[in-house]
Amino acid sequence: MNKNSFPPEEIFYDMADFFKVFGDSSRIKILYSLYSKEMSVGELVEILDMTQSAVSHQLRLLRQSDLVKFRKEGKAVIYSLDDDHVFAVLEQGLKHIAHKNGREENEYEPKADA
Amino acid sequence: MNKNSFPPEEIFYDMADFFKVFGDSSRIKILYSLYSKEMSVGELVEILDMTQSAVSHQLRLLRQSDLVKFRKEGKAVIYSLDDDHVFAVLEQGLKHIAHKNGREENEYEPKADA
DNA sequence: TGAATATATGAACAAATGAACATATATCAA
DNA sequence: TTGATATATGTTCATTTGTTCATATATTCA
Numbered sequence: 647m648n649k650n651s652f653p654p655e656e657i658f659y660d661m662a663d664f665f666k667v668f669g670d671s672s673r674i675k676i677l678y679s680l681y682s683k684e685m686s687v688g689e690l691v692e693i694l695d696m697t698q699s700a701v702s703h704q705l706r707l708l709r710q711s712d713l714v715k716f717r718k719e720g721k722a723v724i725y726s727l728d729d730d731h732v733f734a735v736l737e738q739g740l741k742h743i744a745h746k747n748g749r750e751e752n753e754y755e756p757k758a759d760a
Numbered sequence: 761m762n763k764n765s766f767p768p769e770e771i772f773y774d775m776a777d778f779f780k781v782f783g784d785s786s787r788i789k790i791l792y793s794l795y796s797k798e799m800s801v802g803e804l805v806e807i808l809d810m811t812q813s814a815v816s817h818q819l820r821l822l823r824q825s826d827l828v829k830f831r832k833e834g835k836a837v838i839y840s841l842d843d844d845h846v847f848a849v850l851e852q853g854l855k856h857i858a859h860k861n862g863r864e865e866n867e868y869e870p871k872a873d874a
Numbered sequence: 875t876g877a878a879t880a881t882a883t884g885a886a887c888a889a890a891t892g893a894a895c896a897t898a899t900a901t902c903a904a
Numbered sequence: 905t906t907g908a909t910a911t912a913t914g915t916t917c918a919t920t921t922g923t924t925c926a927t928a929t930a931t932t933c934a
Contacts, residue, residue, distance in 0.1 A: 678767070697895090740771075746826065813923080877932105886925090903906100
């Protein structure tokens with residue numbers, strides 16, 4: 647990085663906004679759930695200990711941040727992770743806390759069929 | 761991931777707390793600065809548009825999160841990124857916004873001597 | 875020791891945020 | 905159409921968060 651090419655303010659705001667989305671345990675739980683498989687809002691409400699309203703509000707944020715995509719299926723709306731990039735970020739978070747906890751291997755690391 | 765092995769609440773809180781630290785542009789700016797080289801608090805204050813107090817408060821948070829380390833040198837305190845892991849996270853953030861902006865290559869991507 | 879410099883910290887305050895509650899919209903079935 | 909189900913959204917409220925201002929602590933130098 648060149649000292650003379652310090653990025654414009656906006657870059658930092660965008661990055662912060664990106665990470666901010668991952669900075670809430672409800673949203674992390676939703677994303678983690680969607681990693682295993684796509685799910686309807688109702689399923690998420692069941693699995694997670696949250697009201698339908700709370701889930702829906704958070705899903706809107708995740709949509710606006712392009713972290714999840716969705717399709718309608720009858721009355722239900724099925725959500726899924728937008729792409730592998732989202733998963734990569736989650737994985738890094740898990741690695742970090744595993745590292746901090748002094749374990750090399752984390753049993754909850756979201757590997758396929760783990 | 762096995763549906764029956766849904767991680768304990770704590771994992772999600774820890775992950776959220778981890779990402780929360782990256783969810784503020786001031787802290788991102790500090791971390792980004794420290795990527796290029798270690799810096800004293802005073803240098804950070806100069807480069808970034810923040811008061812000494814604000815920088816110091818944020819540095820404390822970064823310390824508590826183990827994202828930066830420091831050493832004293834006379835009256836000055838020199839901060840640096842704690843490890844490459846921190847850098848990897850920053851890099852992912854940059855990649856994400858570069859992706860969102862539709863560019864394949866981001867000129868601000870923090871590669872060594874970029 | 876006392877002054878100057880560098881950094882840290884406590885308190886107060888405004889802004890942002892997440893949840894709950896109520897209600898709106900959409901889809902299906904009868 | 906009416907009722908039932910699934911999801912979304914608007915509003916309010918309590919909490920959290922980041923900054924500022926004032927002050928404290930440390931270190932160097934004279």
